[in-house]
Amino acid sequence: MQSFDLETEGLRALNKTLHAQAETTNQTVWEITNPKGSHAIAVGLDAPIEVNVKGSTGYYCAGMNKQATVHIHGSAGPGTGENMMSGKIIIEGDASQYLGATAHGGLIVVKGNASSRCGISMKGVNIVVQGNIGHMSAFMGQSGNLVVLGDAGDALGDSCYEARFFVRGAVKSLGADCEKKEMRPEHIEFLKDILAEAGMEAKPEEFTRYGSARNLYNFDVDNAGAY
Amino acid sequence: MKDHDARGIPHTTPRQSATFSQDVNSDIRRAAATGIYDIRGGGAKRKVPHFDDLLFMGASISRYPLEGYREACNTAVTLGTRHAENPIELDIPITIAGMSFGALSGPAKEALGRGANAAGTSTTTGDGGMTPEERGHSSKLVYQYLPSRYGMNPDDLRKADAIEIVVGQGAKPGGGGMLLGQKISDRVAEMRNLPKGIDQRSACRHPDWTGPDDLEIKILELREITGWKVPIYVKVAGARPYFDTTLAVKAGADVVVLDGMQGGTAATQDVFIEHVGQPTLACIRPAVQALQDLDMHREVQLVISGGIRSGADVAKAMALGADAVAIGTAALIALGDNDPKWEAEYNALGTTAGAYDDWHEGQDPAGITTQDPELMKRFDPIEGGRRLKNYLKVMTLEAQTIARACGKNDMRNLEPEDLVALTMEAAAMAQVPLAGTSWWPGKDSM
Numbered sequence: 225m226q227s228f229d230l231e232t233e234g235l236r237a238l239n240k241t242l243h244a245q246a247e248t249t250n251q252t253v254w255e256i257t258n259p260k261g262s263h264a265i266a267v268g269l270d271a272p273i274e275v276n277v278k279g280s281t282g283y284y285c286a287g288m289n290k291q292a293t294v295h296i297h298g299s300a301g302p303g304t305g306e307n308m309m310s311g312k313i314i315i316e317g318d319a320s321q322y323l324g325a326t327a328h329g330g331l332i333v334v335k336g337n338a339s340s341r342c343g344i345s346m347k348g349v350n351i352v353v354q355g356n357i358g359h360m361s362a363f364m365g366q367s368g369n370l371v372v373l374g375d376a377g378d379a380l381g382d383s384c385y386e387a388r389f390f391v392r393g394a395v396k397s398l399g400a401d402c403e404k405k406e407m408r409p410e411h412i413e414f415l416k417d418i419l420a421e422a423g424m425e426a427k428p429e430e431f432t433r434y435g436s437a438r439n440l441y442n443f444d445v446d447n448a449g450a451y
Numbered sequence: 452m453k454d455h456d457a458r459g460i461p462h463t464t465p466r467q468s469a470t471f472s473q474d475v476n477s478d479i480r481r482a483a484a485t486g487i488y489d490i491r492g493g494g495a496k497r498k499v500p501h502f503d504d505l506l507f508m509g510a511s512i513s514r515y516p517l518e519g520y521r522e523a524c525n526t527a528v529t530l531g532t533r534h535a536e537n538p539i540e541l542d543i544p545i546t547i548a549g550m551s552f553g554a555l556s557g558p559a560k561e562a563l564g565r566g567a568n569a570a571g572t573s574t575t576t577g578d579g580g581m582t583p584e585e586r587g588h589s590s591k592l593v594y595q596y597l598p599s600r601y602g603m604n605p606d607d608l609r610k611a612d613a614i615e616i617v618v619g620q621g622a623k624p625g626g627g628g629m630l631l632g633q634k635i636s637d638r639v640a641e642m643r644n645l646p647k648g649i650d651q652r653s654a655c656r657h658p659d660w661t662g663p664d665d666l667e668i669k670i671l672e673l674r675e676i677t678g679w680k681v682p683i684y685v686k687v688a689g690a691r692p693y694f695d696t697t698l699a700v701k702a703g704a705d706v707v708v709l710d711g712m713q714g715g716t717a718a719t720q721d722v723f724i725e726h727v728g729q730p731t732l733a734c735i736r737p738a739v740q741a742l743q744d745l746d747m748h749r750e751v752q753l754v755i756s757g758g759i760r761s762g763a764d765v766a767k768a769m770a771l772g773a774d775a776v777a778i779g780t781a782a783l784i785a786l787g788d789n790d791p792k793w794e795a796e797y798n799a800l801g802t803t804a805g806a807y808d809d810w811h812e813g814q815d816p817a818g819i820t821t822q823d824p825e826l827m828k829r830f831d832p833i834e835g836g837r838r839l840k841n842y843l844k845v846m847t848l849e850a851q852t853i854a855r856a857c858g859k860n861d862m863r864n865l866e867p868e869d870l871v872a873l874t875m876e877a878a879a880m881a882q883v884p885l886a887g888t889s890w891w892p893g894k895d896s897m
């Protein structure tokens with residue numbers, strides 16, 4: 225395992241070193257000490273490496289990630305995993321706003337709670353949150369899945385497109401054009417798999433599915449108030 | 452019509468209202484019939500103080516001119532010298548503004564790249580992401596980072612020669628975009644991760660940052676991802692140019708792109724285009740002042756857009772302190788947009804050449820603002836690229852002609868002292884004397 229002290233070596237050196245890891249690297253496991261809430265830790269990675277961050281992170285940790293697994297042993301700041309393409313992010317603590325914003329792929333797992341706008345404009349990522357999520361989550365969500373074992377705040381899925389939301393607890397309110405949907409066998413199957421991948425114990429049958437009512441897909445004057 | 456009634460009382464001349472003009476009434480009838488606000492492309496059509504209201508004084512006994520064909524007048528500019536390892540070197544101070552693939556066809560984007568290349572300048576992606584046509588044909592390509600993040604991915608980001616974080620567009624400061632279902636082809640839908648045929652709304656605000664302190668961190672993230680190699684521009688609408696420029700510079704921008712209210716758009720509400728934002732002319736001096744107050748004028752470059760049409764406009768923007776300009780609408784016209792040769796077809800669409808602005812509907816007779824394969828065939832990207840190159844050359848020669856006449860051996864040596872204004876409004880906005888006087892409104896309070 226490679227160890228990297230962020231405090232002494234600095235952010236530029238860290239990201240440069242991680243970017244230098246190619247597809248074929250044999251230095252696959254990294255440990256970052258003293259993150260101390262720094263921003264832009266391990267951003268733009270593009271190799272199948274594992275990065276363990278020993279503490280809490282600031283904005284945009286693992287932003288635009290491809291392939292890598294980034295494990296945050298603490299809480300994560302705003303925009304963690306923004307625009308991720310593939311790979312995995314595991315957050316042991318809580319996640320701040322905009323978790324996984326616009327992310328296209330991969331899996332984000334939060335052991336604690338996620339704040340407001342979790343999964344905003346998500347474009348294919350899967351996000352699993354063990355606790356609760358805040359208001360306006362998955363605003364304009366385009367595709368992918370947001371799975372919440374706890375409760376969701378106000379205006380879940382406002383103006384969403386084809387993203388799917390599975391919530392086990394209560395939903396304080398649904399956003400414009402988001403509605404409750406029927407749970408079909410394929411959804412139970414999907415939940416079984418994703419919960420197993422996220423390492424979480426929950427019965428798929430206890431979840432409710434939400435998604436787009438598709439009433440705002442083409443402008444209709446009778447819905448003008450909802451835009 | 453008789454000029455008097457049966458009793459011999461004269462008729463008054465029918466009089467149109469200045470307030471309820473025929474144009475206004477047609478807007479009211481359209482609204483009443485549809486229940487939807489009017490969406491269109493292009494920029495503000497109302498008349499606002501503009502570069503036409505400024506004149507250069509030229510040479511005189513105290514200022515001698517440079518010889519037109521003999522003495523050099525530099526037009527090259529370098530953008531992004533502040534932090535980037537690889538700044539963008541341009542042969543001419545005129546760049547091609549960001550226009551989305553989706554709004555424009557693939558071949559139109561290719562033509563913009565070809566023309567810009569041949570003229571030695573950069574072109575810019577837009578909402579919807581980077582296409583291979585565009586990357587392949589543009590040697591200097593600026594990658595826009597927009598609120599919608601449609602088509603945004605780290606591979607394309609790393610292929611870019613510069614990154615432009617779009618905060619606002621002059622046509623719609625504070626507004627998002629709209630791409631109507633008619634233009635969502637399979638390819639456009641796939642690039643944007645959305646279903647085909649639906650109306651796509653583009654967000655008006657970035658999903659993962661708000662405010663200047665966040666912007667600084669966002670810029671840091673983008674620099675870390677791209678290894679501090681490429682310049683980062685911040686594009687703002689002409690809203691609060693002094694403060695927006697100050698905040699962009701403080702957040703770490705290498706280049707500020709400032710787009711005034713006449714700036715074009717692919718599609719937004721007409722009410723937005725006509726009633727929100729400040730004229731380009733009114734934005735330049737406050738932005739330059741902000742740079743000067745921070746001791747960053749020329750260190751952070753200022754690119755001005757919104758209604759640039761000719762070499763005279765280029766020279767005037769630069770005399771007011773810009774380092775370069777960007778063009779959108781003018782580039783499309785050079786490619787063949789709104790050409791009278793399609794008049795019969797414009798008429799069939801209920802409009803006329805020069806006024807066609809329903810770019811969002813995808814029925815462009817010139818085959819430029821469309822995704823319809825049949826209409827696209829009408830547009831030849833090689834010919835289009837050649838026309839754009841010619842136009843950029845002419846603008847550059849015009850701007851040089853003016854600069855030489857003012858005795859400047861570099862375009863960027865043009866200065867406000869070379870200008871006078873024709874109207875009080877332009878004098879106040881540009882802070883140059885009203886022609887024939889040594890005064891402009893507000894001068895004494897400065």
Ligand SMILES: Cc1cc2nc3c(=O)[nH]c(=O)nc-3n(C[C@H](O)[C@H](O)[C@H](O)COP(=O)(O)O)c2cc1C
Binds near residue numbers: 551577759778779781
């Ligand atoms: C068809 C079209 C599409 C545009 N798309 C974008 C875009 O995707 N992103 C953006 O920042 N600006 C966009 N713009 C605005 C231009 O980048 C630029 O600010 C404007 O065109 C400059 O004003 P001008 O048209 O008067 O030259 C678009 C403009 C046009 C005409």
